[in-house]
Amino acid sequence: MAYESFTLSQVETQFELTLTQTRDAYAQIAPIAPSKWLKQSLRFQSPLVVGRTSDKRRSEFLVAPILVEMREIKDETVALFSGVKFDVDKKAGLHGYCDFLMSRDALLNAIKAPALFVTGAKKEDLNAGVPQCIAEMVAAQRFNDAEGKPIETVYGAVTDGTRRRFLSQREKIVGIDLREYGIAELPQILGILVHMVS
Numbered sequence: 001m002a003y004e005s006f007t008l009s010q011v012e013t014q015f016e017l018t019l020t021q022t023r024d025a026y027a028q029i030a031p032i033a034p035s036k037w038l039k040q041s042l043r044f045q046s047p048l049v050v051g052r053t054s055d056k057r058r059s060e061f062l063v064a065p066i067l068v069e070m071r072e073i074k075d076e077t078v079a080l081f082s083g084v085k086f087d088v089d090k091k092a093g094l095h096g097y098c099d100f101l102m103s104r105d106a107l108l109n110a111i112k113a114p115a116l117f118v119t120g121a122k123k124e125d126l127n128a129g130v131p132q133c134i135a136e137m138v139a140a141q142r143f144n145d146a147e148g149k150p151i152e153t154v155y156g157a158v159t160d161g162t163r164r165r166f167l168s169q170r171e172k173i174v175g176i177d178l179r180e181y182g183i184a185e186l187p188q189i190l191g192i193l194v195h196m197v198s
Helices: 008-014 036-049 055-073 126-146 183-197
Strands: 018-022 079-085 097-103 115-121 154-159 163-170 173-177
Touching: 008 018, 008 126, 036 055, 036 183, 055 079, 055 097, 055 154, 055 183, 097 126, 115 126, 115 183, 126 154, 126 163, 126 173, 154 183, 163 183
Parallel strands: 018 173, 115 154
Antiparallel strands: 079 097, 097 115, 154 163, 163 173
């Protein structure tokens, strides 16, 4: 079993998690205006993913530019990894590839603790990406603990490129925000992402 093989009931049971649902969990976070570069990138690249397209295309054209912008806002103090193998505990099924992973260490050639944030790009069904995202957050917590750099909360997101849903894990409690943020809410999305890696 790998990250993408988990079901919601499997991650909840196997890792003894309590899943909670909230609405507007990040509503109090101040928005951040996107740069001209990001607005142009999304405007030029959005037509490239119209219709039936792959998760890879969505990741490259709609997700990556937003994460790159967030890294720039943080003065490149976080590392961004794309399509990275993140094998933490194969026996527990915590292995495989993360669409995106961020760590607080700015070193770009190796994942260093603490791992802060994971995100997955899924075609048209955000709910389908939630179990994988939770498994990756559990792996990030275990990775951080093993490296002696535990953090209180690991964050995650599932996206189809145009819509996002945010998650958090604190110890054994996973919070799933039911609100979906559309691409038109880019300032709110940037504000939330910056908050999550701060």
